[in-house]
Amino acid sequence: MKSFEYTITDPVGIHARPAGILVKEVKGFAGSTVTIQKGEKSVNALKLMALMQMGIKQGDTVTVSVEGGDEEAVCAALESFFKANL
Amino acid sequence: MALDYRKCAEEIFSHLGGRDNIISAAHCATRLRLVIADNSKIDKEALENVEGVKGLFDSNGQLQLIIGTGTVNKVYDEFLAVTGMTAATKDEVKQAAASKMPLWKKILKTPGDVFVPILPAIVASGLMMGIVEAIPKFAPAFGQTDWFSFLDLVANTAFALLPVLVAISAARVFGGNIFLGAVIGLMMVHPALINAWTVSSYVGEIPTWSIFFYPIQQVGYQGHVIPVILAVLLMSTIEKWLHKHVPEMIDLFVTPLVTVVCTAYLTFTVIGPVFSVFENWVLAGAQALITVGFGLGAAVMGAIYPLTVVMGLHHMYNVIEAGMISSTGVNTWMPIATAANIAQFGACLAVALKCRNQKTKSVALPSSLSASLGITEPAIFGINFRFMKPFIAGMIGGAVGSLFASWMTGTDMNGNVVKFGATTYGVTGIPGIPAINNIPMYLLLMLISAGVAFAITWFIWNEDEPKKQTANGAPAAKTEAKAPAASVIRCAAGELIQPTPGKVIARENIPDATFADGILGDGVGIEPSEGVVYAPFDGEVTSVFDTKHAITLEKNGMEVLIHVGVNTVNMNGEGFEAFVKEGDTVKAGQKLLTFDSAKIKAAGYSDCVVVLLTNAEELEKVECGIK
Numbered sequence: 001m002k003s004f005e006y007t008i009t010d011p012v013g014i015h016a017r018p019a020g021i022l023v024k025e026v027k028g029f030a031g032s033t034v035t036i037q038k039g040e041k042s043v044n045a046l047k048l049m050a051l052m053q054m055g056i057k058q059g060d061t062v063t064v065s066v067e068g069g070d071e072e073a074v075c076a077a078l079e080s081f082f083k084a085n086l
Numbered sequence: 087m088a089l090d091y092r093k094c095a096e097e098i099f100s101h102l103g104g105r106d107n108i109i110s111a112a113h114c115a116t117r118l119r120l121v122i123a124d125n126s127k128i129d130k131e132a133l134e135n136v137e138g139v140k141g142l143f144d145s146n147g148q149l150q151l152i153i154g155t156g157t158v159n160k161v162y163d164e165f166l167a168v169t170g171m172t173a174a175t176k177d178e179v180k181q182a183a184a185s186k187m188p189l190w191k192k193i194l195k196t197p198g199d200v201f202v203p204i205l206p207a208i209v210a211s212g213l214m215m216g217i218v219e220a221i222p223k224f225a226p227a228f229g230q231t232d233w234f235s236f237l238d239l240v241a242n243t244a245f246a247l248l249p250v251l252v253a254i255s256a257a258r259v260f261g262g263n264i265f266l267g268a269v270i271g272l273m274m275v276h277p278a279l280i281n282a283w284t285v286s287s288y289v290g291e292i293p294t295w296s297i298f299f300y301p302i303q304q305v306g307y308q309g310h311v312i313p314v315i316l317a318v319l320l321m322s323t324i325e326k327w328l329h330k331h332v333p334e335m336i337d338l339f340v341t342p343l344v345t346v347v348c349t350a351y352l353t354f355t356v357i358g359p360v361f362s363v364f365e366n367w368v369l370a371g372a373q374a375l376i377t378v379g380f381g382l383g384a385a386v387m388g389a390i391y392p393l394t395v396v397m398g399l400h401h402m403y404n405v406i407e408a409g410m411i412s413s414t415g416v417n418t419w420m421p422i423a424t425a426a427n428i429a430q431f432g433a434c435l436a437v438a439l440k441c442r443n444q445k446t447k448s449v450a451l452p453s454s455l456s457a458s459l460g461i462t463e464p465a466i467f468g469i470n471f472r473f474m475k476p477f478i479a480g481m482i483g484g485a486v487g488s489l490f491a492s493w494m495t496g497t498d499m500n501g502n503v504v505k506f507g508a509t510t511y512g513v514t515g516i517p518g519i520p521a522i523n524n525i526p527m528y529l530l531l532m533l534i535s536a537g538v539a540f541a542i543t544w545f546i547w548n549e550d551e552p553k554k555q556t557a558n559g560a561p562a563a564k565t566e567a568k569a570p571a572a573s574v575i576r577c578a579a580g581e582l583i584q585p586t587p588g589k590v591i592a593r594e595n596i597p598d599a600t601f602a603d604g605i606l607g608d609g610v611g612i613e614p615s616e617g618v619v620y621a622p623f624d625g626e627v628t629s630v631f632d633t634k635h636a637i638t639l640e641k642n643g644m645e646v647l648i649h650v651g652v653n654t655v656n657m658n659g660e661g662f663e664a665f666v667k668e669g670d671t672v673k674a675g676q677k678l679l680t681f682d683s684a685k686i687k688a689a690g691y692s693d694c695v696v697v698l699l700t701n702a703e704e705l706e707k708v709e710c711g712i713k
Contacts, residue, residue, distance in 0.1 A: 012655045020605040048606060048700045049638055049645040053629040
């Protein structure tokens with residue numbers, strides 16, 4: 001399992017639209033399971049509703065972990081996706 | 087806000103179930119009146135949501151769309167262009183509709199059909215009479231001038247010869263020749279007959295004819311209405327029968343001659359004597375009704391008056407009113423009509439001032455003004471009857487006002503008792519002021535009626551009331567009556583009913599790429615007509631966003647996101663209110679959120695309500711769009 005930490009800079013946090021594009025991005029890595037963790041709670045990044053219910057806001061730090069498939073590459077791709085979009 | 091007439095007409099047409107389903111179309115001052123072949127083929131809810139349509143009513147076999155004064159004719163022109171129909175007159179529509187109407191309604195409607203076309207003559211004469219007779223009260227010398235006698239003559243012409251107007255109009259309604267109708271009317275007030283108004287002061291024996299089983303008095307029918315209508319009905323029937331049976335060669339001279347002679351004979355021998363007595367009973371009955379039981383009768387009339395407006399039967403009172411003016415000179419019915427109408431104004435004004443919904447407000451305000459001028463249909467159909475409580479408040483206001491009116495008797499300058507009433511009919515509310523014989527009392531009457539209706543509406547009516555009842559477990563049918571629960575999304579696991587009233591648009595047309603592309607799931611957008619979100623099913627609230635502009639719900643594996651507006655997260659909850667919280671169990675139709683469309687638009691965002699099944703791909707047979 002590979003993971004990275006990221007602090008959200010998007011002023012609205014992981015709200016509907018950002019969550020939507022994140023889910024779309026994650027769907028591209030079919031072989032891997034991506035989990036997003038904030039504090040005690042963690043969700044599968046494919047689950048849009050669950051993701052939005054996390055209520056992740058600007059300034060919150062989340063841990064993104066990747067399991068299965070080409071963990072390294074997926075992790076790197078996601079990290080740059082987060083930086084660019086979230 | 088200028089309405090796109092073409093678009094409005096096109097949208098209306100699209101919900102009517104095709105060209106073949108429309109029998110005819112016409113319009114009146116405020117409504118587009120359509121006769122529909124099969125009512126089940128039309129989409130009433132969608133029609134109500136068409137921009138420009140303020141309300142919809144199915145009455146007397148007609149589908150009536152309330153559009154508004156000055157606008158309806160333009161929409162109508164476009165409607166004809168869109169459908170390729172030819173202009174039908176209102177009468178044609180009424181005839182087409184009449185075939186779908188029960189007999190008792192037809193009978194009650196006839197006097198109205200006869201009296202409405204002659205209203206301009208009555209209003210002109212009546213108002214003038216009111217003014218001319220009022221001046222001498224302030225300036226007694228005026229009563230002696232030539233001007234007074236001249237104006238008085240002009241003013242009372244229409245009333246003195248009323249049977250002629252009634253006969254012509256009745257001939258049109260019954261399909262007879264209007265000139266033959268005029269002859270019948272003129273004959274009944276022929277100057278050679280003794281005037282019915284002066285017959286009591288006639289010196290000597292009243293001459294009679296021996297042309298029937300009993301002597302017929304040579305007296306005219308001044309001031310009578312019912313015998314005239316029936317005489318013309320008879321005339322039209324005879325005329326039409328003869329046209330069918332008389333050989334064409336001689337039809338031109340035989341039919342009119344036989345028609346007039348037969349009608350004249352039967353009118354003076356049977357119809358006239360019998361029905362003038364009947365008419366006197368009706369008038370006495372109406373007079374008694376509005377004075378009986380210390381005014382209770384009047385109160386009942388004031389209360390049910392708007393119901394007869396709803397059924398379109400209120401013009402039948404014209405017969406009574408015309409009769410009252412002709413026989414006593416005072417229309418004591420008019421204050422009751424005013425009380426009833428002005429109460430609807432009060433109720434509608436209360437709605438206009440209390441409601442927050444911009445669409446409701448924009449309908450309620452002009453409608454209430456129109457009601458204050460005596461035209462209550464926009465207020466009743468557009469607002470009061472739709473919300474019901476204001477309508478009932480209006481009925482109560484009308485009852486109280488009528489009670490007051492029946493207690494009012496004044497004295498004229500000679501000390502005689504004068505009944506409170508008007509010198510005309512067909513005008514109520516503010517335009518009725520010149521025609522009334524006691525203006526301060528009339529103003530007080532309007533204040534009481536409107537005030538009561540306003541106050542009751544203000545306290546018992548709330549914008550969201552009907553939906554709340556459902557939330558409390560009241561029968562859902564009640565809500566459905568107002569907004570039939572159309573489903574917007576369906577799948578194997580269940581369906582979602584439309585959560586927000588308004589126009590449903592395809593997901594692809596939602597003004598935001600993320601929603602439109604379906605990244606967040608499949609669903610629809612709604613252009614809201616009301617700033618409220620109701621639960622689309624019985625289910626559980628899985629989250630309410632801090633900013634209260636979005637909510638997620640779950641039921642039977644269906645995950646639903648309802649998102650109000652686009653980018654509205656930036657408004658930080660300003661203008662939004664949530665009525666439920668995470669973990670709540672909700673019932674279909676329960677209020678979840680409210681929002682202020684005006685504020686959203688002012689902030690520069692779209693107020694489109696997005697309804698998405700976020701896990702659409704995990705579900706089977708997902709179908710979006712209104713059904």
